[in-house]
Amino acid sequence: MTTRASTRPRQEGCTASPATLKTISLRKSHSLEKYFKGRFHATRMFKDIADVMTPGFSGKEVRIRGWIWRTRGSGKIVFPTVRDPSGAIQVTVKKGNLPDPQFEDALKALIESSVEITGTVKADERAPGGYEILATSFNVVGFAEAYPIQKDQSEEWLRENRHLWIRSRKMVAILKVRHTVVGAIHQFFRSRGYYEFDPPVLQPNQCEGGSTLFEVKYYDMTTYLSQTWQLYAEAGTFALGKIYDMAPTFRAEKSKTSRHLCEFWMAEMEAAWMELPEVTEVAKEEIKFIIGEVLKNNKADLEFLGRDISKLEVCLEKPFPTISYTEGLDILKKDGMDVEWGKDLRTLEEEGIMRHFDTPVVVTHYPKDIMAFYKPVDEKATAPGPVAKCFDMLAPEGGMEIVGGSERDTSIAELSKYLERDGENPANYQFYMDLRRYGSVPHSGYGVGVERLIQWICGLDNIKDAIAFPRTSTRMTP
RNA sequence: GCCGUCGUAGCUCAGCCUGGUGGAGCGGCUGACUGUUAAUCAGCAGGCCACAGGUUCAAAUCCUGUCGACGGCGCCA
Incomplete structure (x- = not known):
């Protein structure tokens, strides 16, 4: 910044010569050095709260810092409970053990005040958690105003105040699980030789007929926010072979359910030379791997969320079954739910199928007529009508x-035919068709709804809690 | 897009059916209290009863419309 200022002193309203400016900047850098050094050592002096709540620390003097989570007190003693990202501990502040002004501050400090x-x-x-800190110093870094989130909270109010609610133990637990899930996805694919491949977010065409897209003003033209990376991934897979990505995805449907977001993260993979049977196995392995990582790293978080961990453990022990759409209808028929062959499975039916399973299930070979244009017909399949080489994975406990x-599909003729069926102009898919002209091979891919996976793993009622700042058709704040 | 529920203090709600000067708990503020666990006790402040019309001597309350939030279905990850 000093360099830039010295090149245009007049504009900055500064009359000093460039030489003077140089001297000033040197002096400044000396004090900066001191400043940085001081802060660096300060950081190391503070302990994580979870660490000091162990027998080895009993009787030792420590420094902690965090936010007041709960507080109560009387005229001469205060009990603030202080949290940091690792945990929470009760602090006992007795008048006389520390300077009086600090005691007064401890008494005055409201919930969420930051303290050292x-x-x-x-x-x-007597202390919740079994340990407490007898304070000899209580420094309020930032006094909080009356905190808007109290013990009585409505869903609406918590969403209105999401920027504060993410400090809650519930949201912190979920966000820690999310961290593991996201890390596991990268780890899974990278350790198996997949390359990360990033598609554009602004895309000129829609890909799955019917879905509503968010329009974006692009200079004097119109483009759309990505609702899948797929068309670009198919291009990428003929360059890198096996690829994956995790990226924001946008769907403008006005869905009002507990399992839809307008902006969500989709973890997708695409692989050349891979056919349907293999790609379903990759999906099963991936989901299994993610569950394993969460069980390894986040048991305490799941327990805090009240999740029945045995329902996840069983998913590591047993193989995930694969059934066809037609077999799915048979299962429903035995339960007295008659679905006409050719109709898509609705939420109710998916739930019905999953009542029979305690692990995720792959359902393949849906009727071609209700499937997207790019899903090829399986000529070898035996079914009452044409079916596609496609699959969904349904989660237990609800069938999400x-x-x-x-x-x-690698056939230009077939792709064009079904694009026209969906009212699309094949001419708009020129680059996609090109991929079929220059050495196409069988290839497959899938997408994982990251928030849906987190919702199921954590046992959340609503998908909006699986992401820090949910975007829905009715909310885009905070 | 269709169906349903709900909008009253900073927050959570009662009051509405059967119209008659707006309530409670929590939180905040003031005071008391040296071991609290959602601390307790006393006091104080705090309201366009979502908005707009209508009926009525009189509307938070009855009627109509609008807006907003939430949920179910559809669509999908």
Whole structure:
């Protein structure tokens, strides 16, 4: 910044010569060095709260910092409970153990005030959590105003105040699980030789007929926010072979359900030379791997969320079954739910099928007529009508669709035919057709709804809690 | 897009059916209290009863419309 200022001193209203400016900037950098050094050591002096709540720290003096989570007190003693990202501990502030102004501050500090505390760790049965810190210093860094989130909270109010609600133990637990899920997806694909391949977010065409897209003003033209990476992934897979990505996805449908977002993260893969049977196995392995990582790293978080962990553990032990759409209808028929062959499975029916399973299930070979244009007909399949080489993965406990994928049609004639069926102009898919002209091979891919997966793993009622700042048809704030 | 539920204090709600000067708990503020666990006790402040019309001597309350939030279905990950 100093360099830039010195090149245009007049504009900055500065009359000093360039030489003077140089001297000033040197002096500044000396004090900066001191400043940086000081802060660096300060950071190392503070302990994580979870770490000091162990027998080894009893009787020792520590420094912690965080936010007041709950507080209560009387005239001469205050009990703020302080949280940091690792945990929460009760602090006991007694008048006389620290300077009076600090005691007054401790008494005055409202919930979510930020604090730095020095004191002795003590195991004490009277303290929630079994440990407390007897404060000898209580420094309020930022006094909080009356916190809007109290014990009585409506869903609407919590969403209105999402920027504050993410500090809650519930949201922190979910966000930690999310961190594991996202990391596991990268780890899964990278360790198996997949390349990360990033598609454009602004895309000129829609890909799955019927879905509503968000329009974006692009200079004096119109473009759309991506609702899938697929068309671009198919191009990428003929360059890199096996690819994956995790990216924001946008759907403008006005869905009002507990499992839809307008902006969500989709983890997708695409692989050349891969056909339907193999791609379904990759999807099963991926979901299994993610569950395993969450169970390894987030048991405490799942327990806090009240999740029945045995329902996840069983998914590691047992193979995920694969059934066809037609077999799915047979299962429903035995339960007295008659679905006409050719109709898509609705939420109710998916739920009905999944009542018979305690692991995720892959459902393949849906009727071609109700499937997207790029899902090829399986000539070898035996079914009452033409079926596509496609699959969904349904989660147990409700039958939510967590994965959707397919083999990709390589025939220009077939693709054109079904684009026209959907009222699309094949001419708008020039580059997609090109991929079929220059050495096409069988290839397949699928997408995982990251928030849906998190919703199921955490056992959340609503998908809006699986992401920090949910975007729906009726909410785009905060 | 269709169907349903709900809008009253900063928050959570009662009051509405059967019209007659707007309530409680929590939180905030003031005071008391040296071991609290959602601390307790006393007091104070805080309201365009979503908005707009209508009926009526009189509307938070009855009627009509609008807006907003939430959920179910459809669509999908």
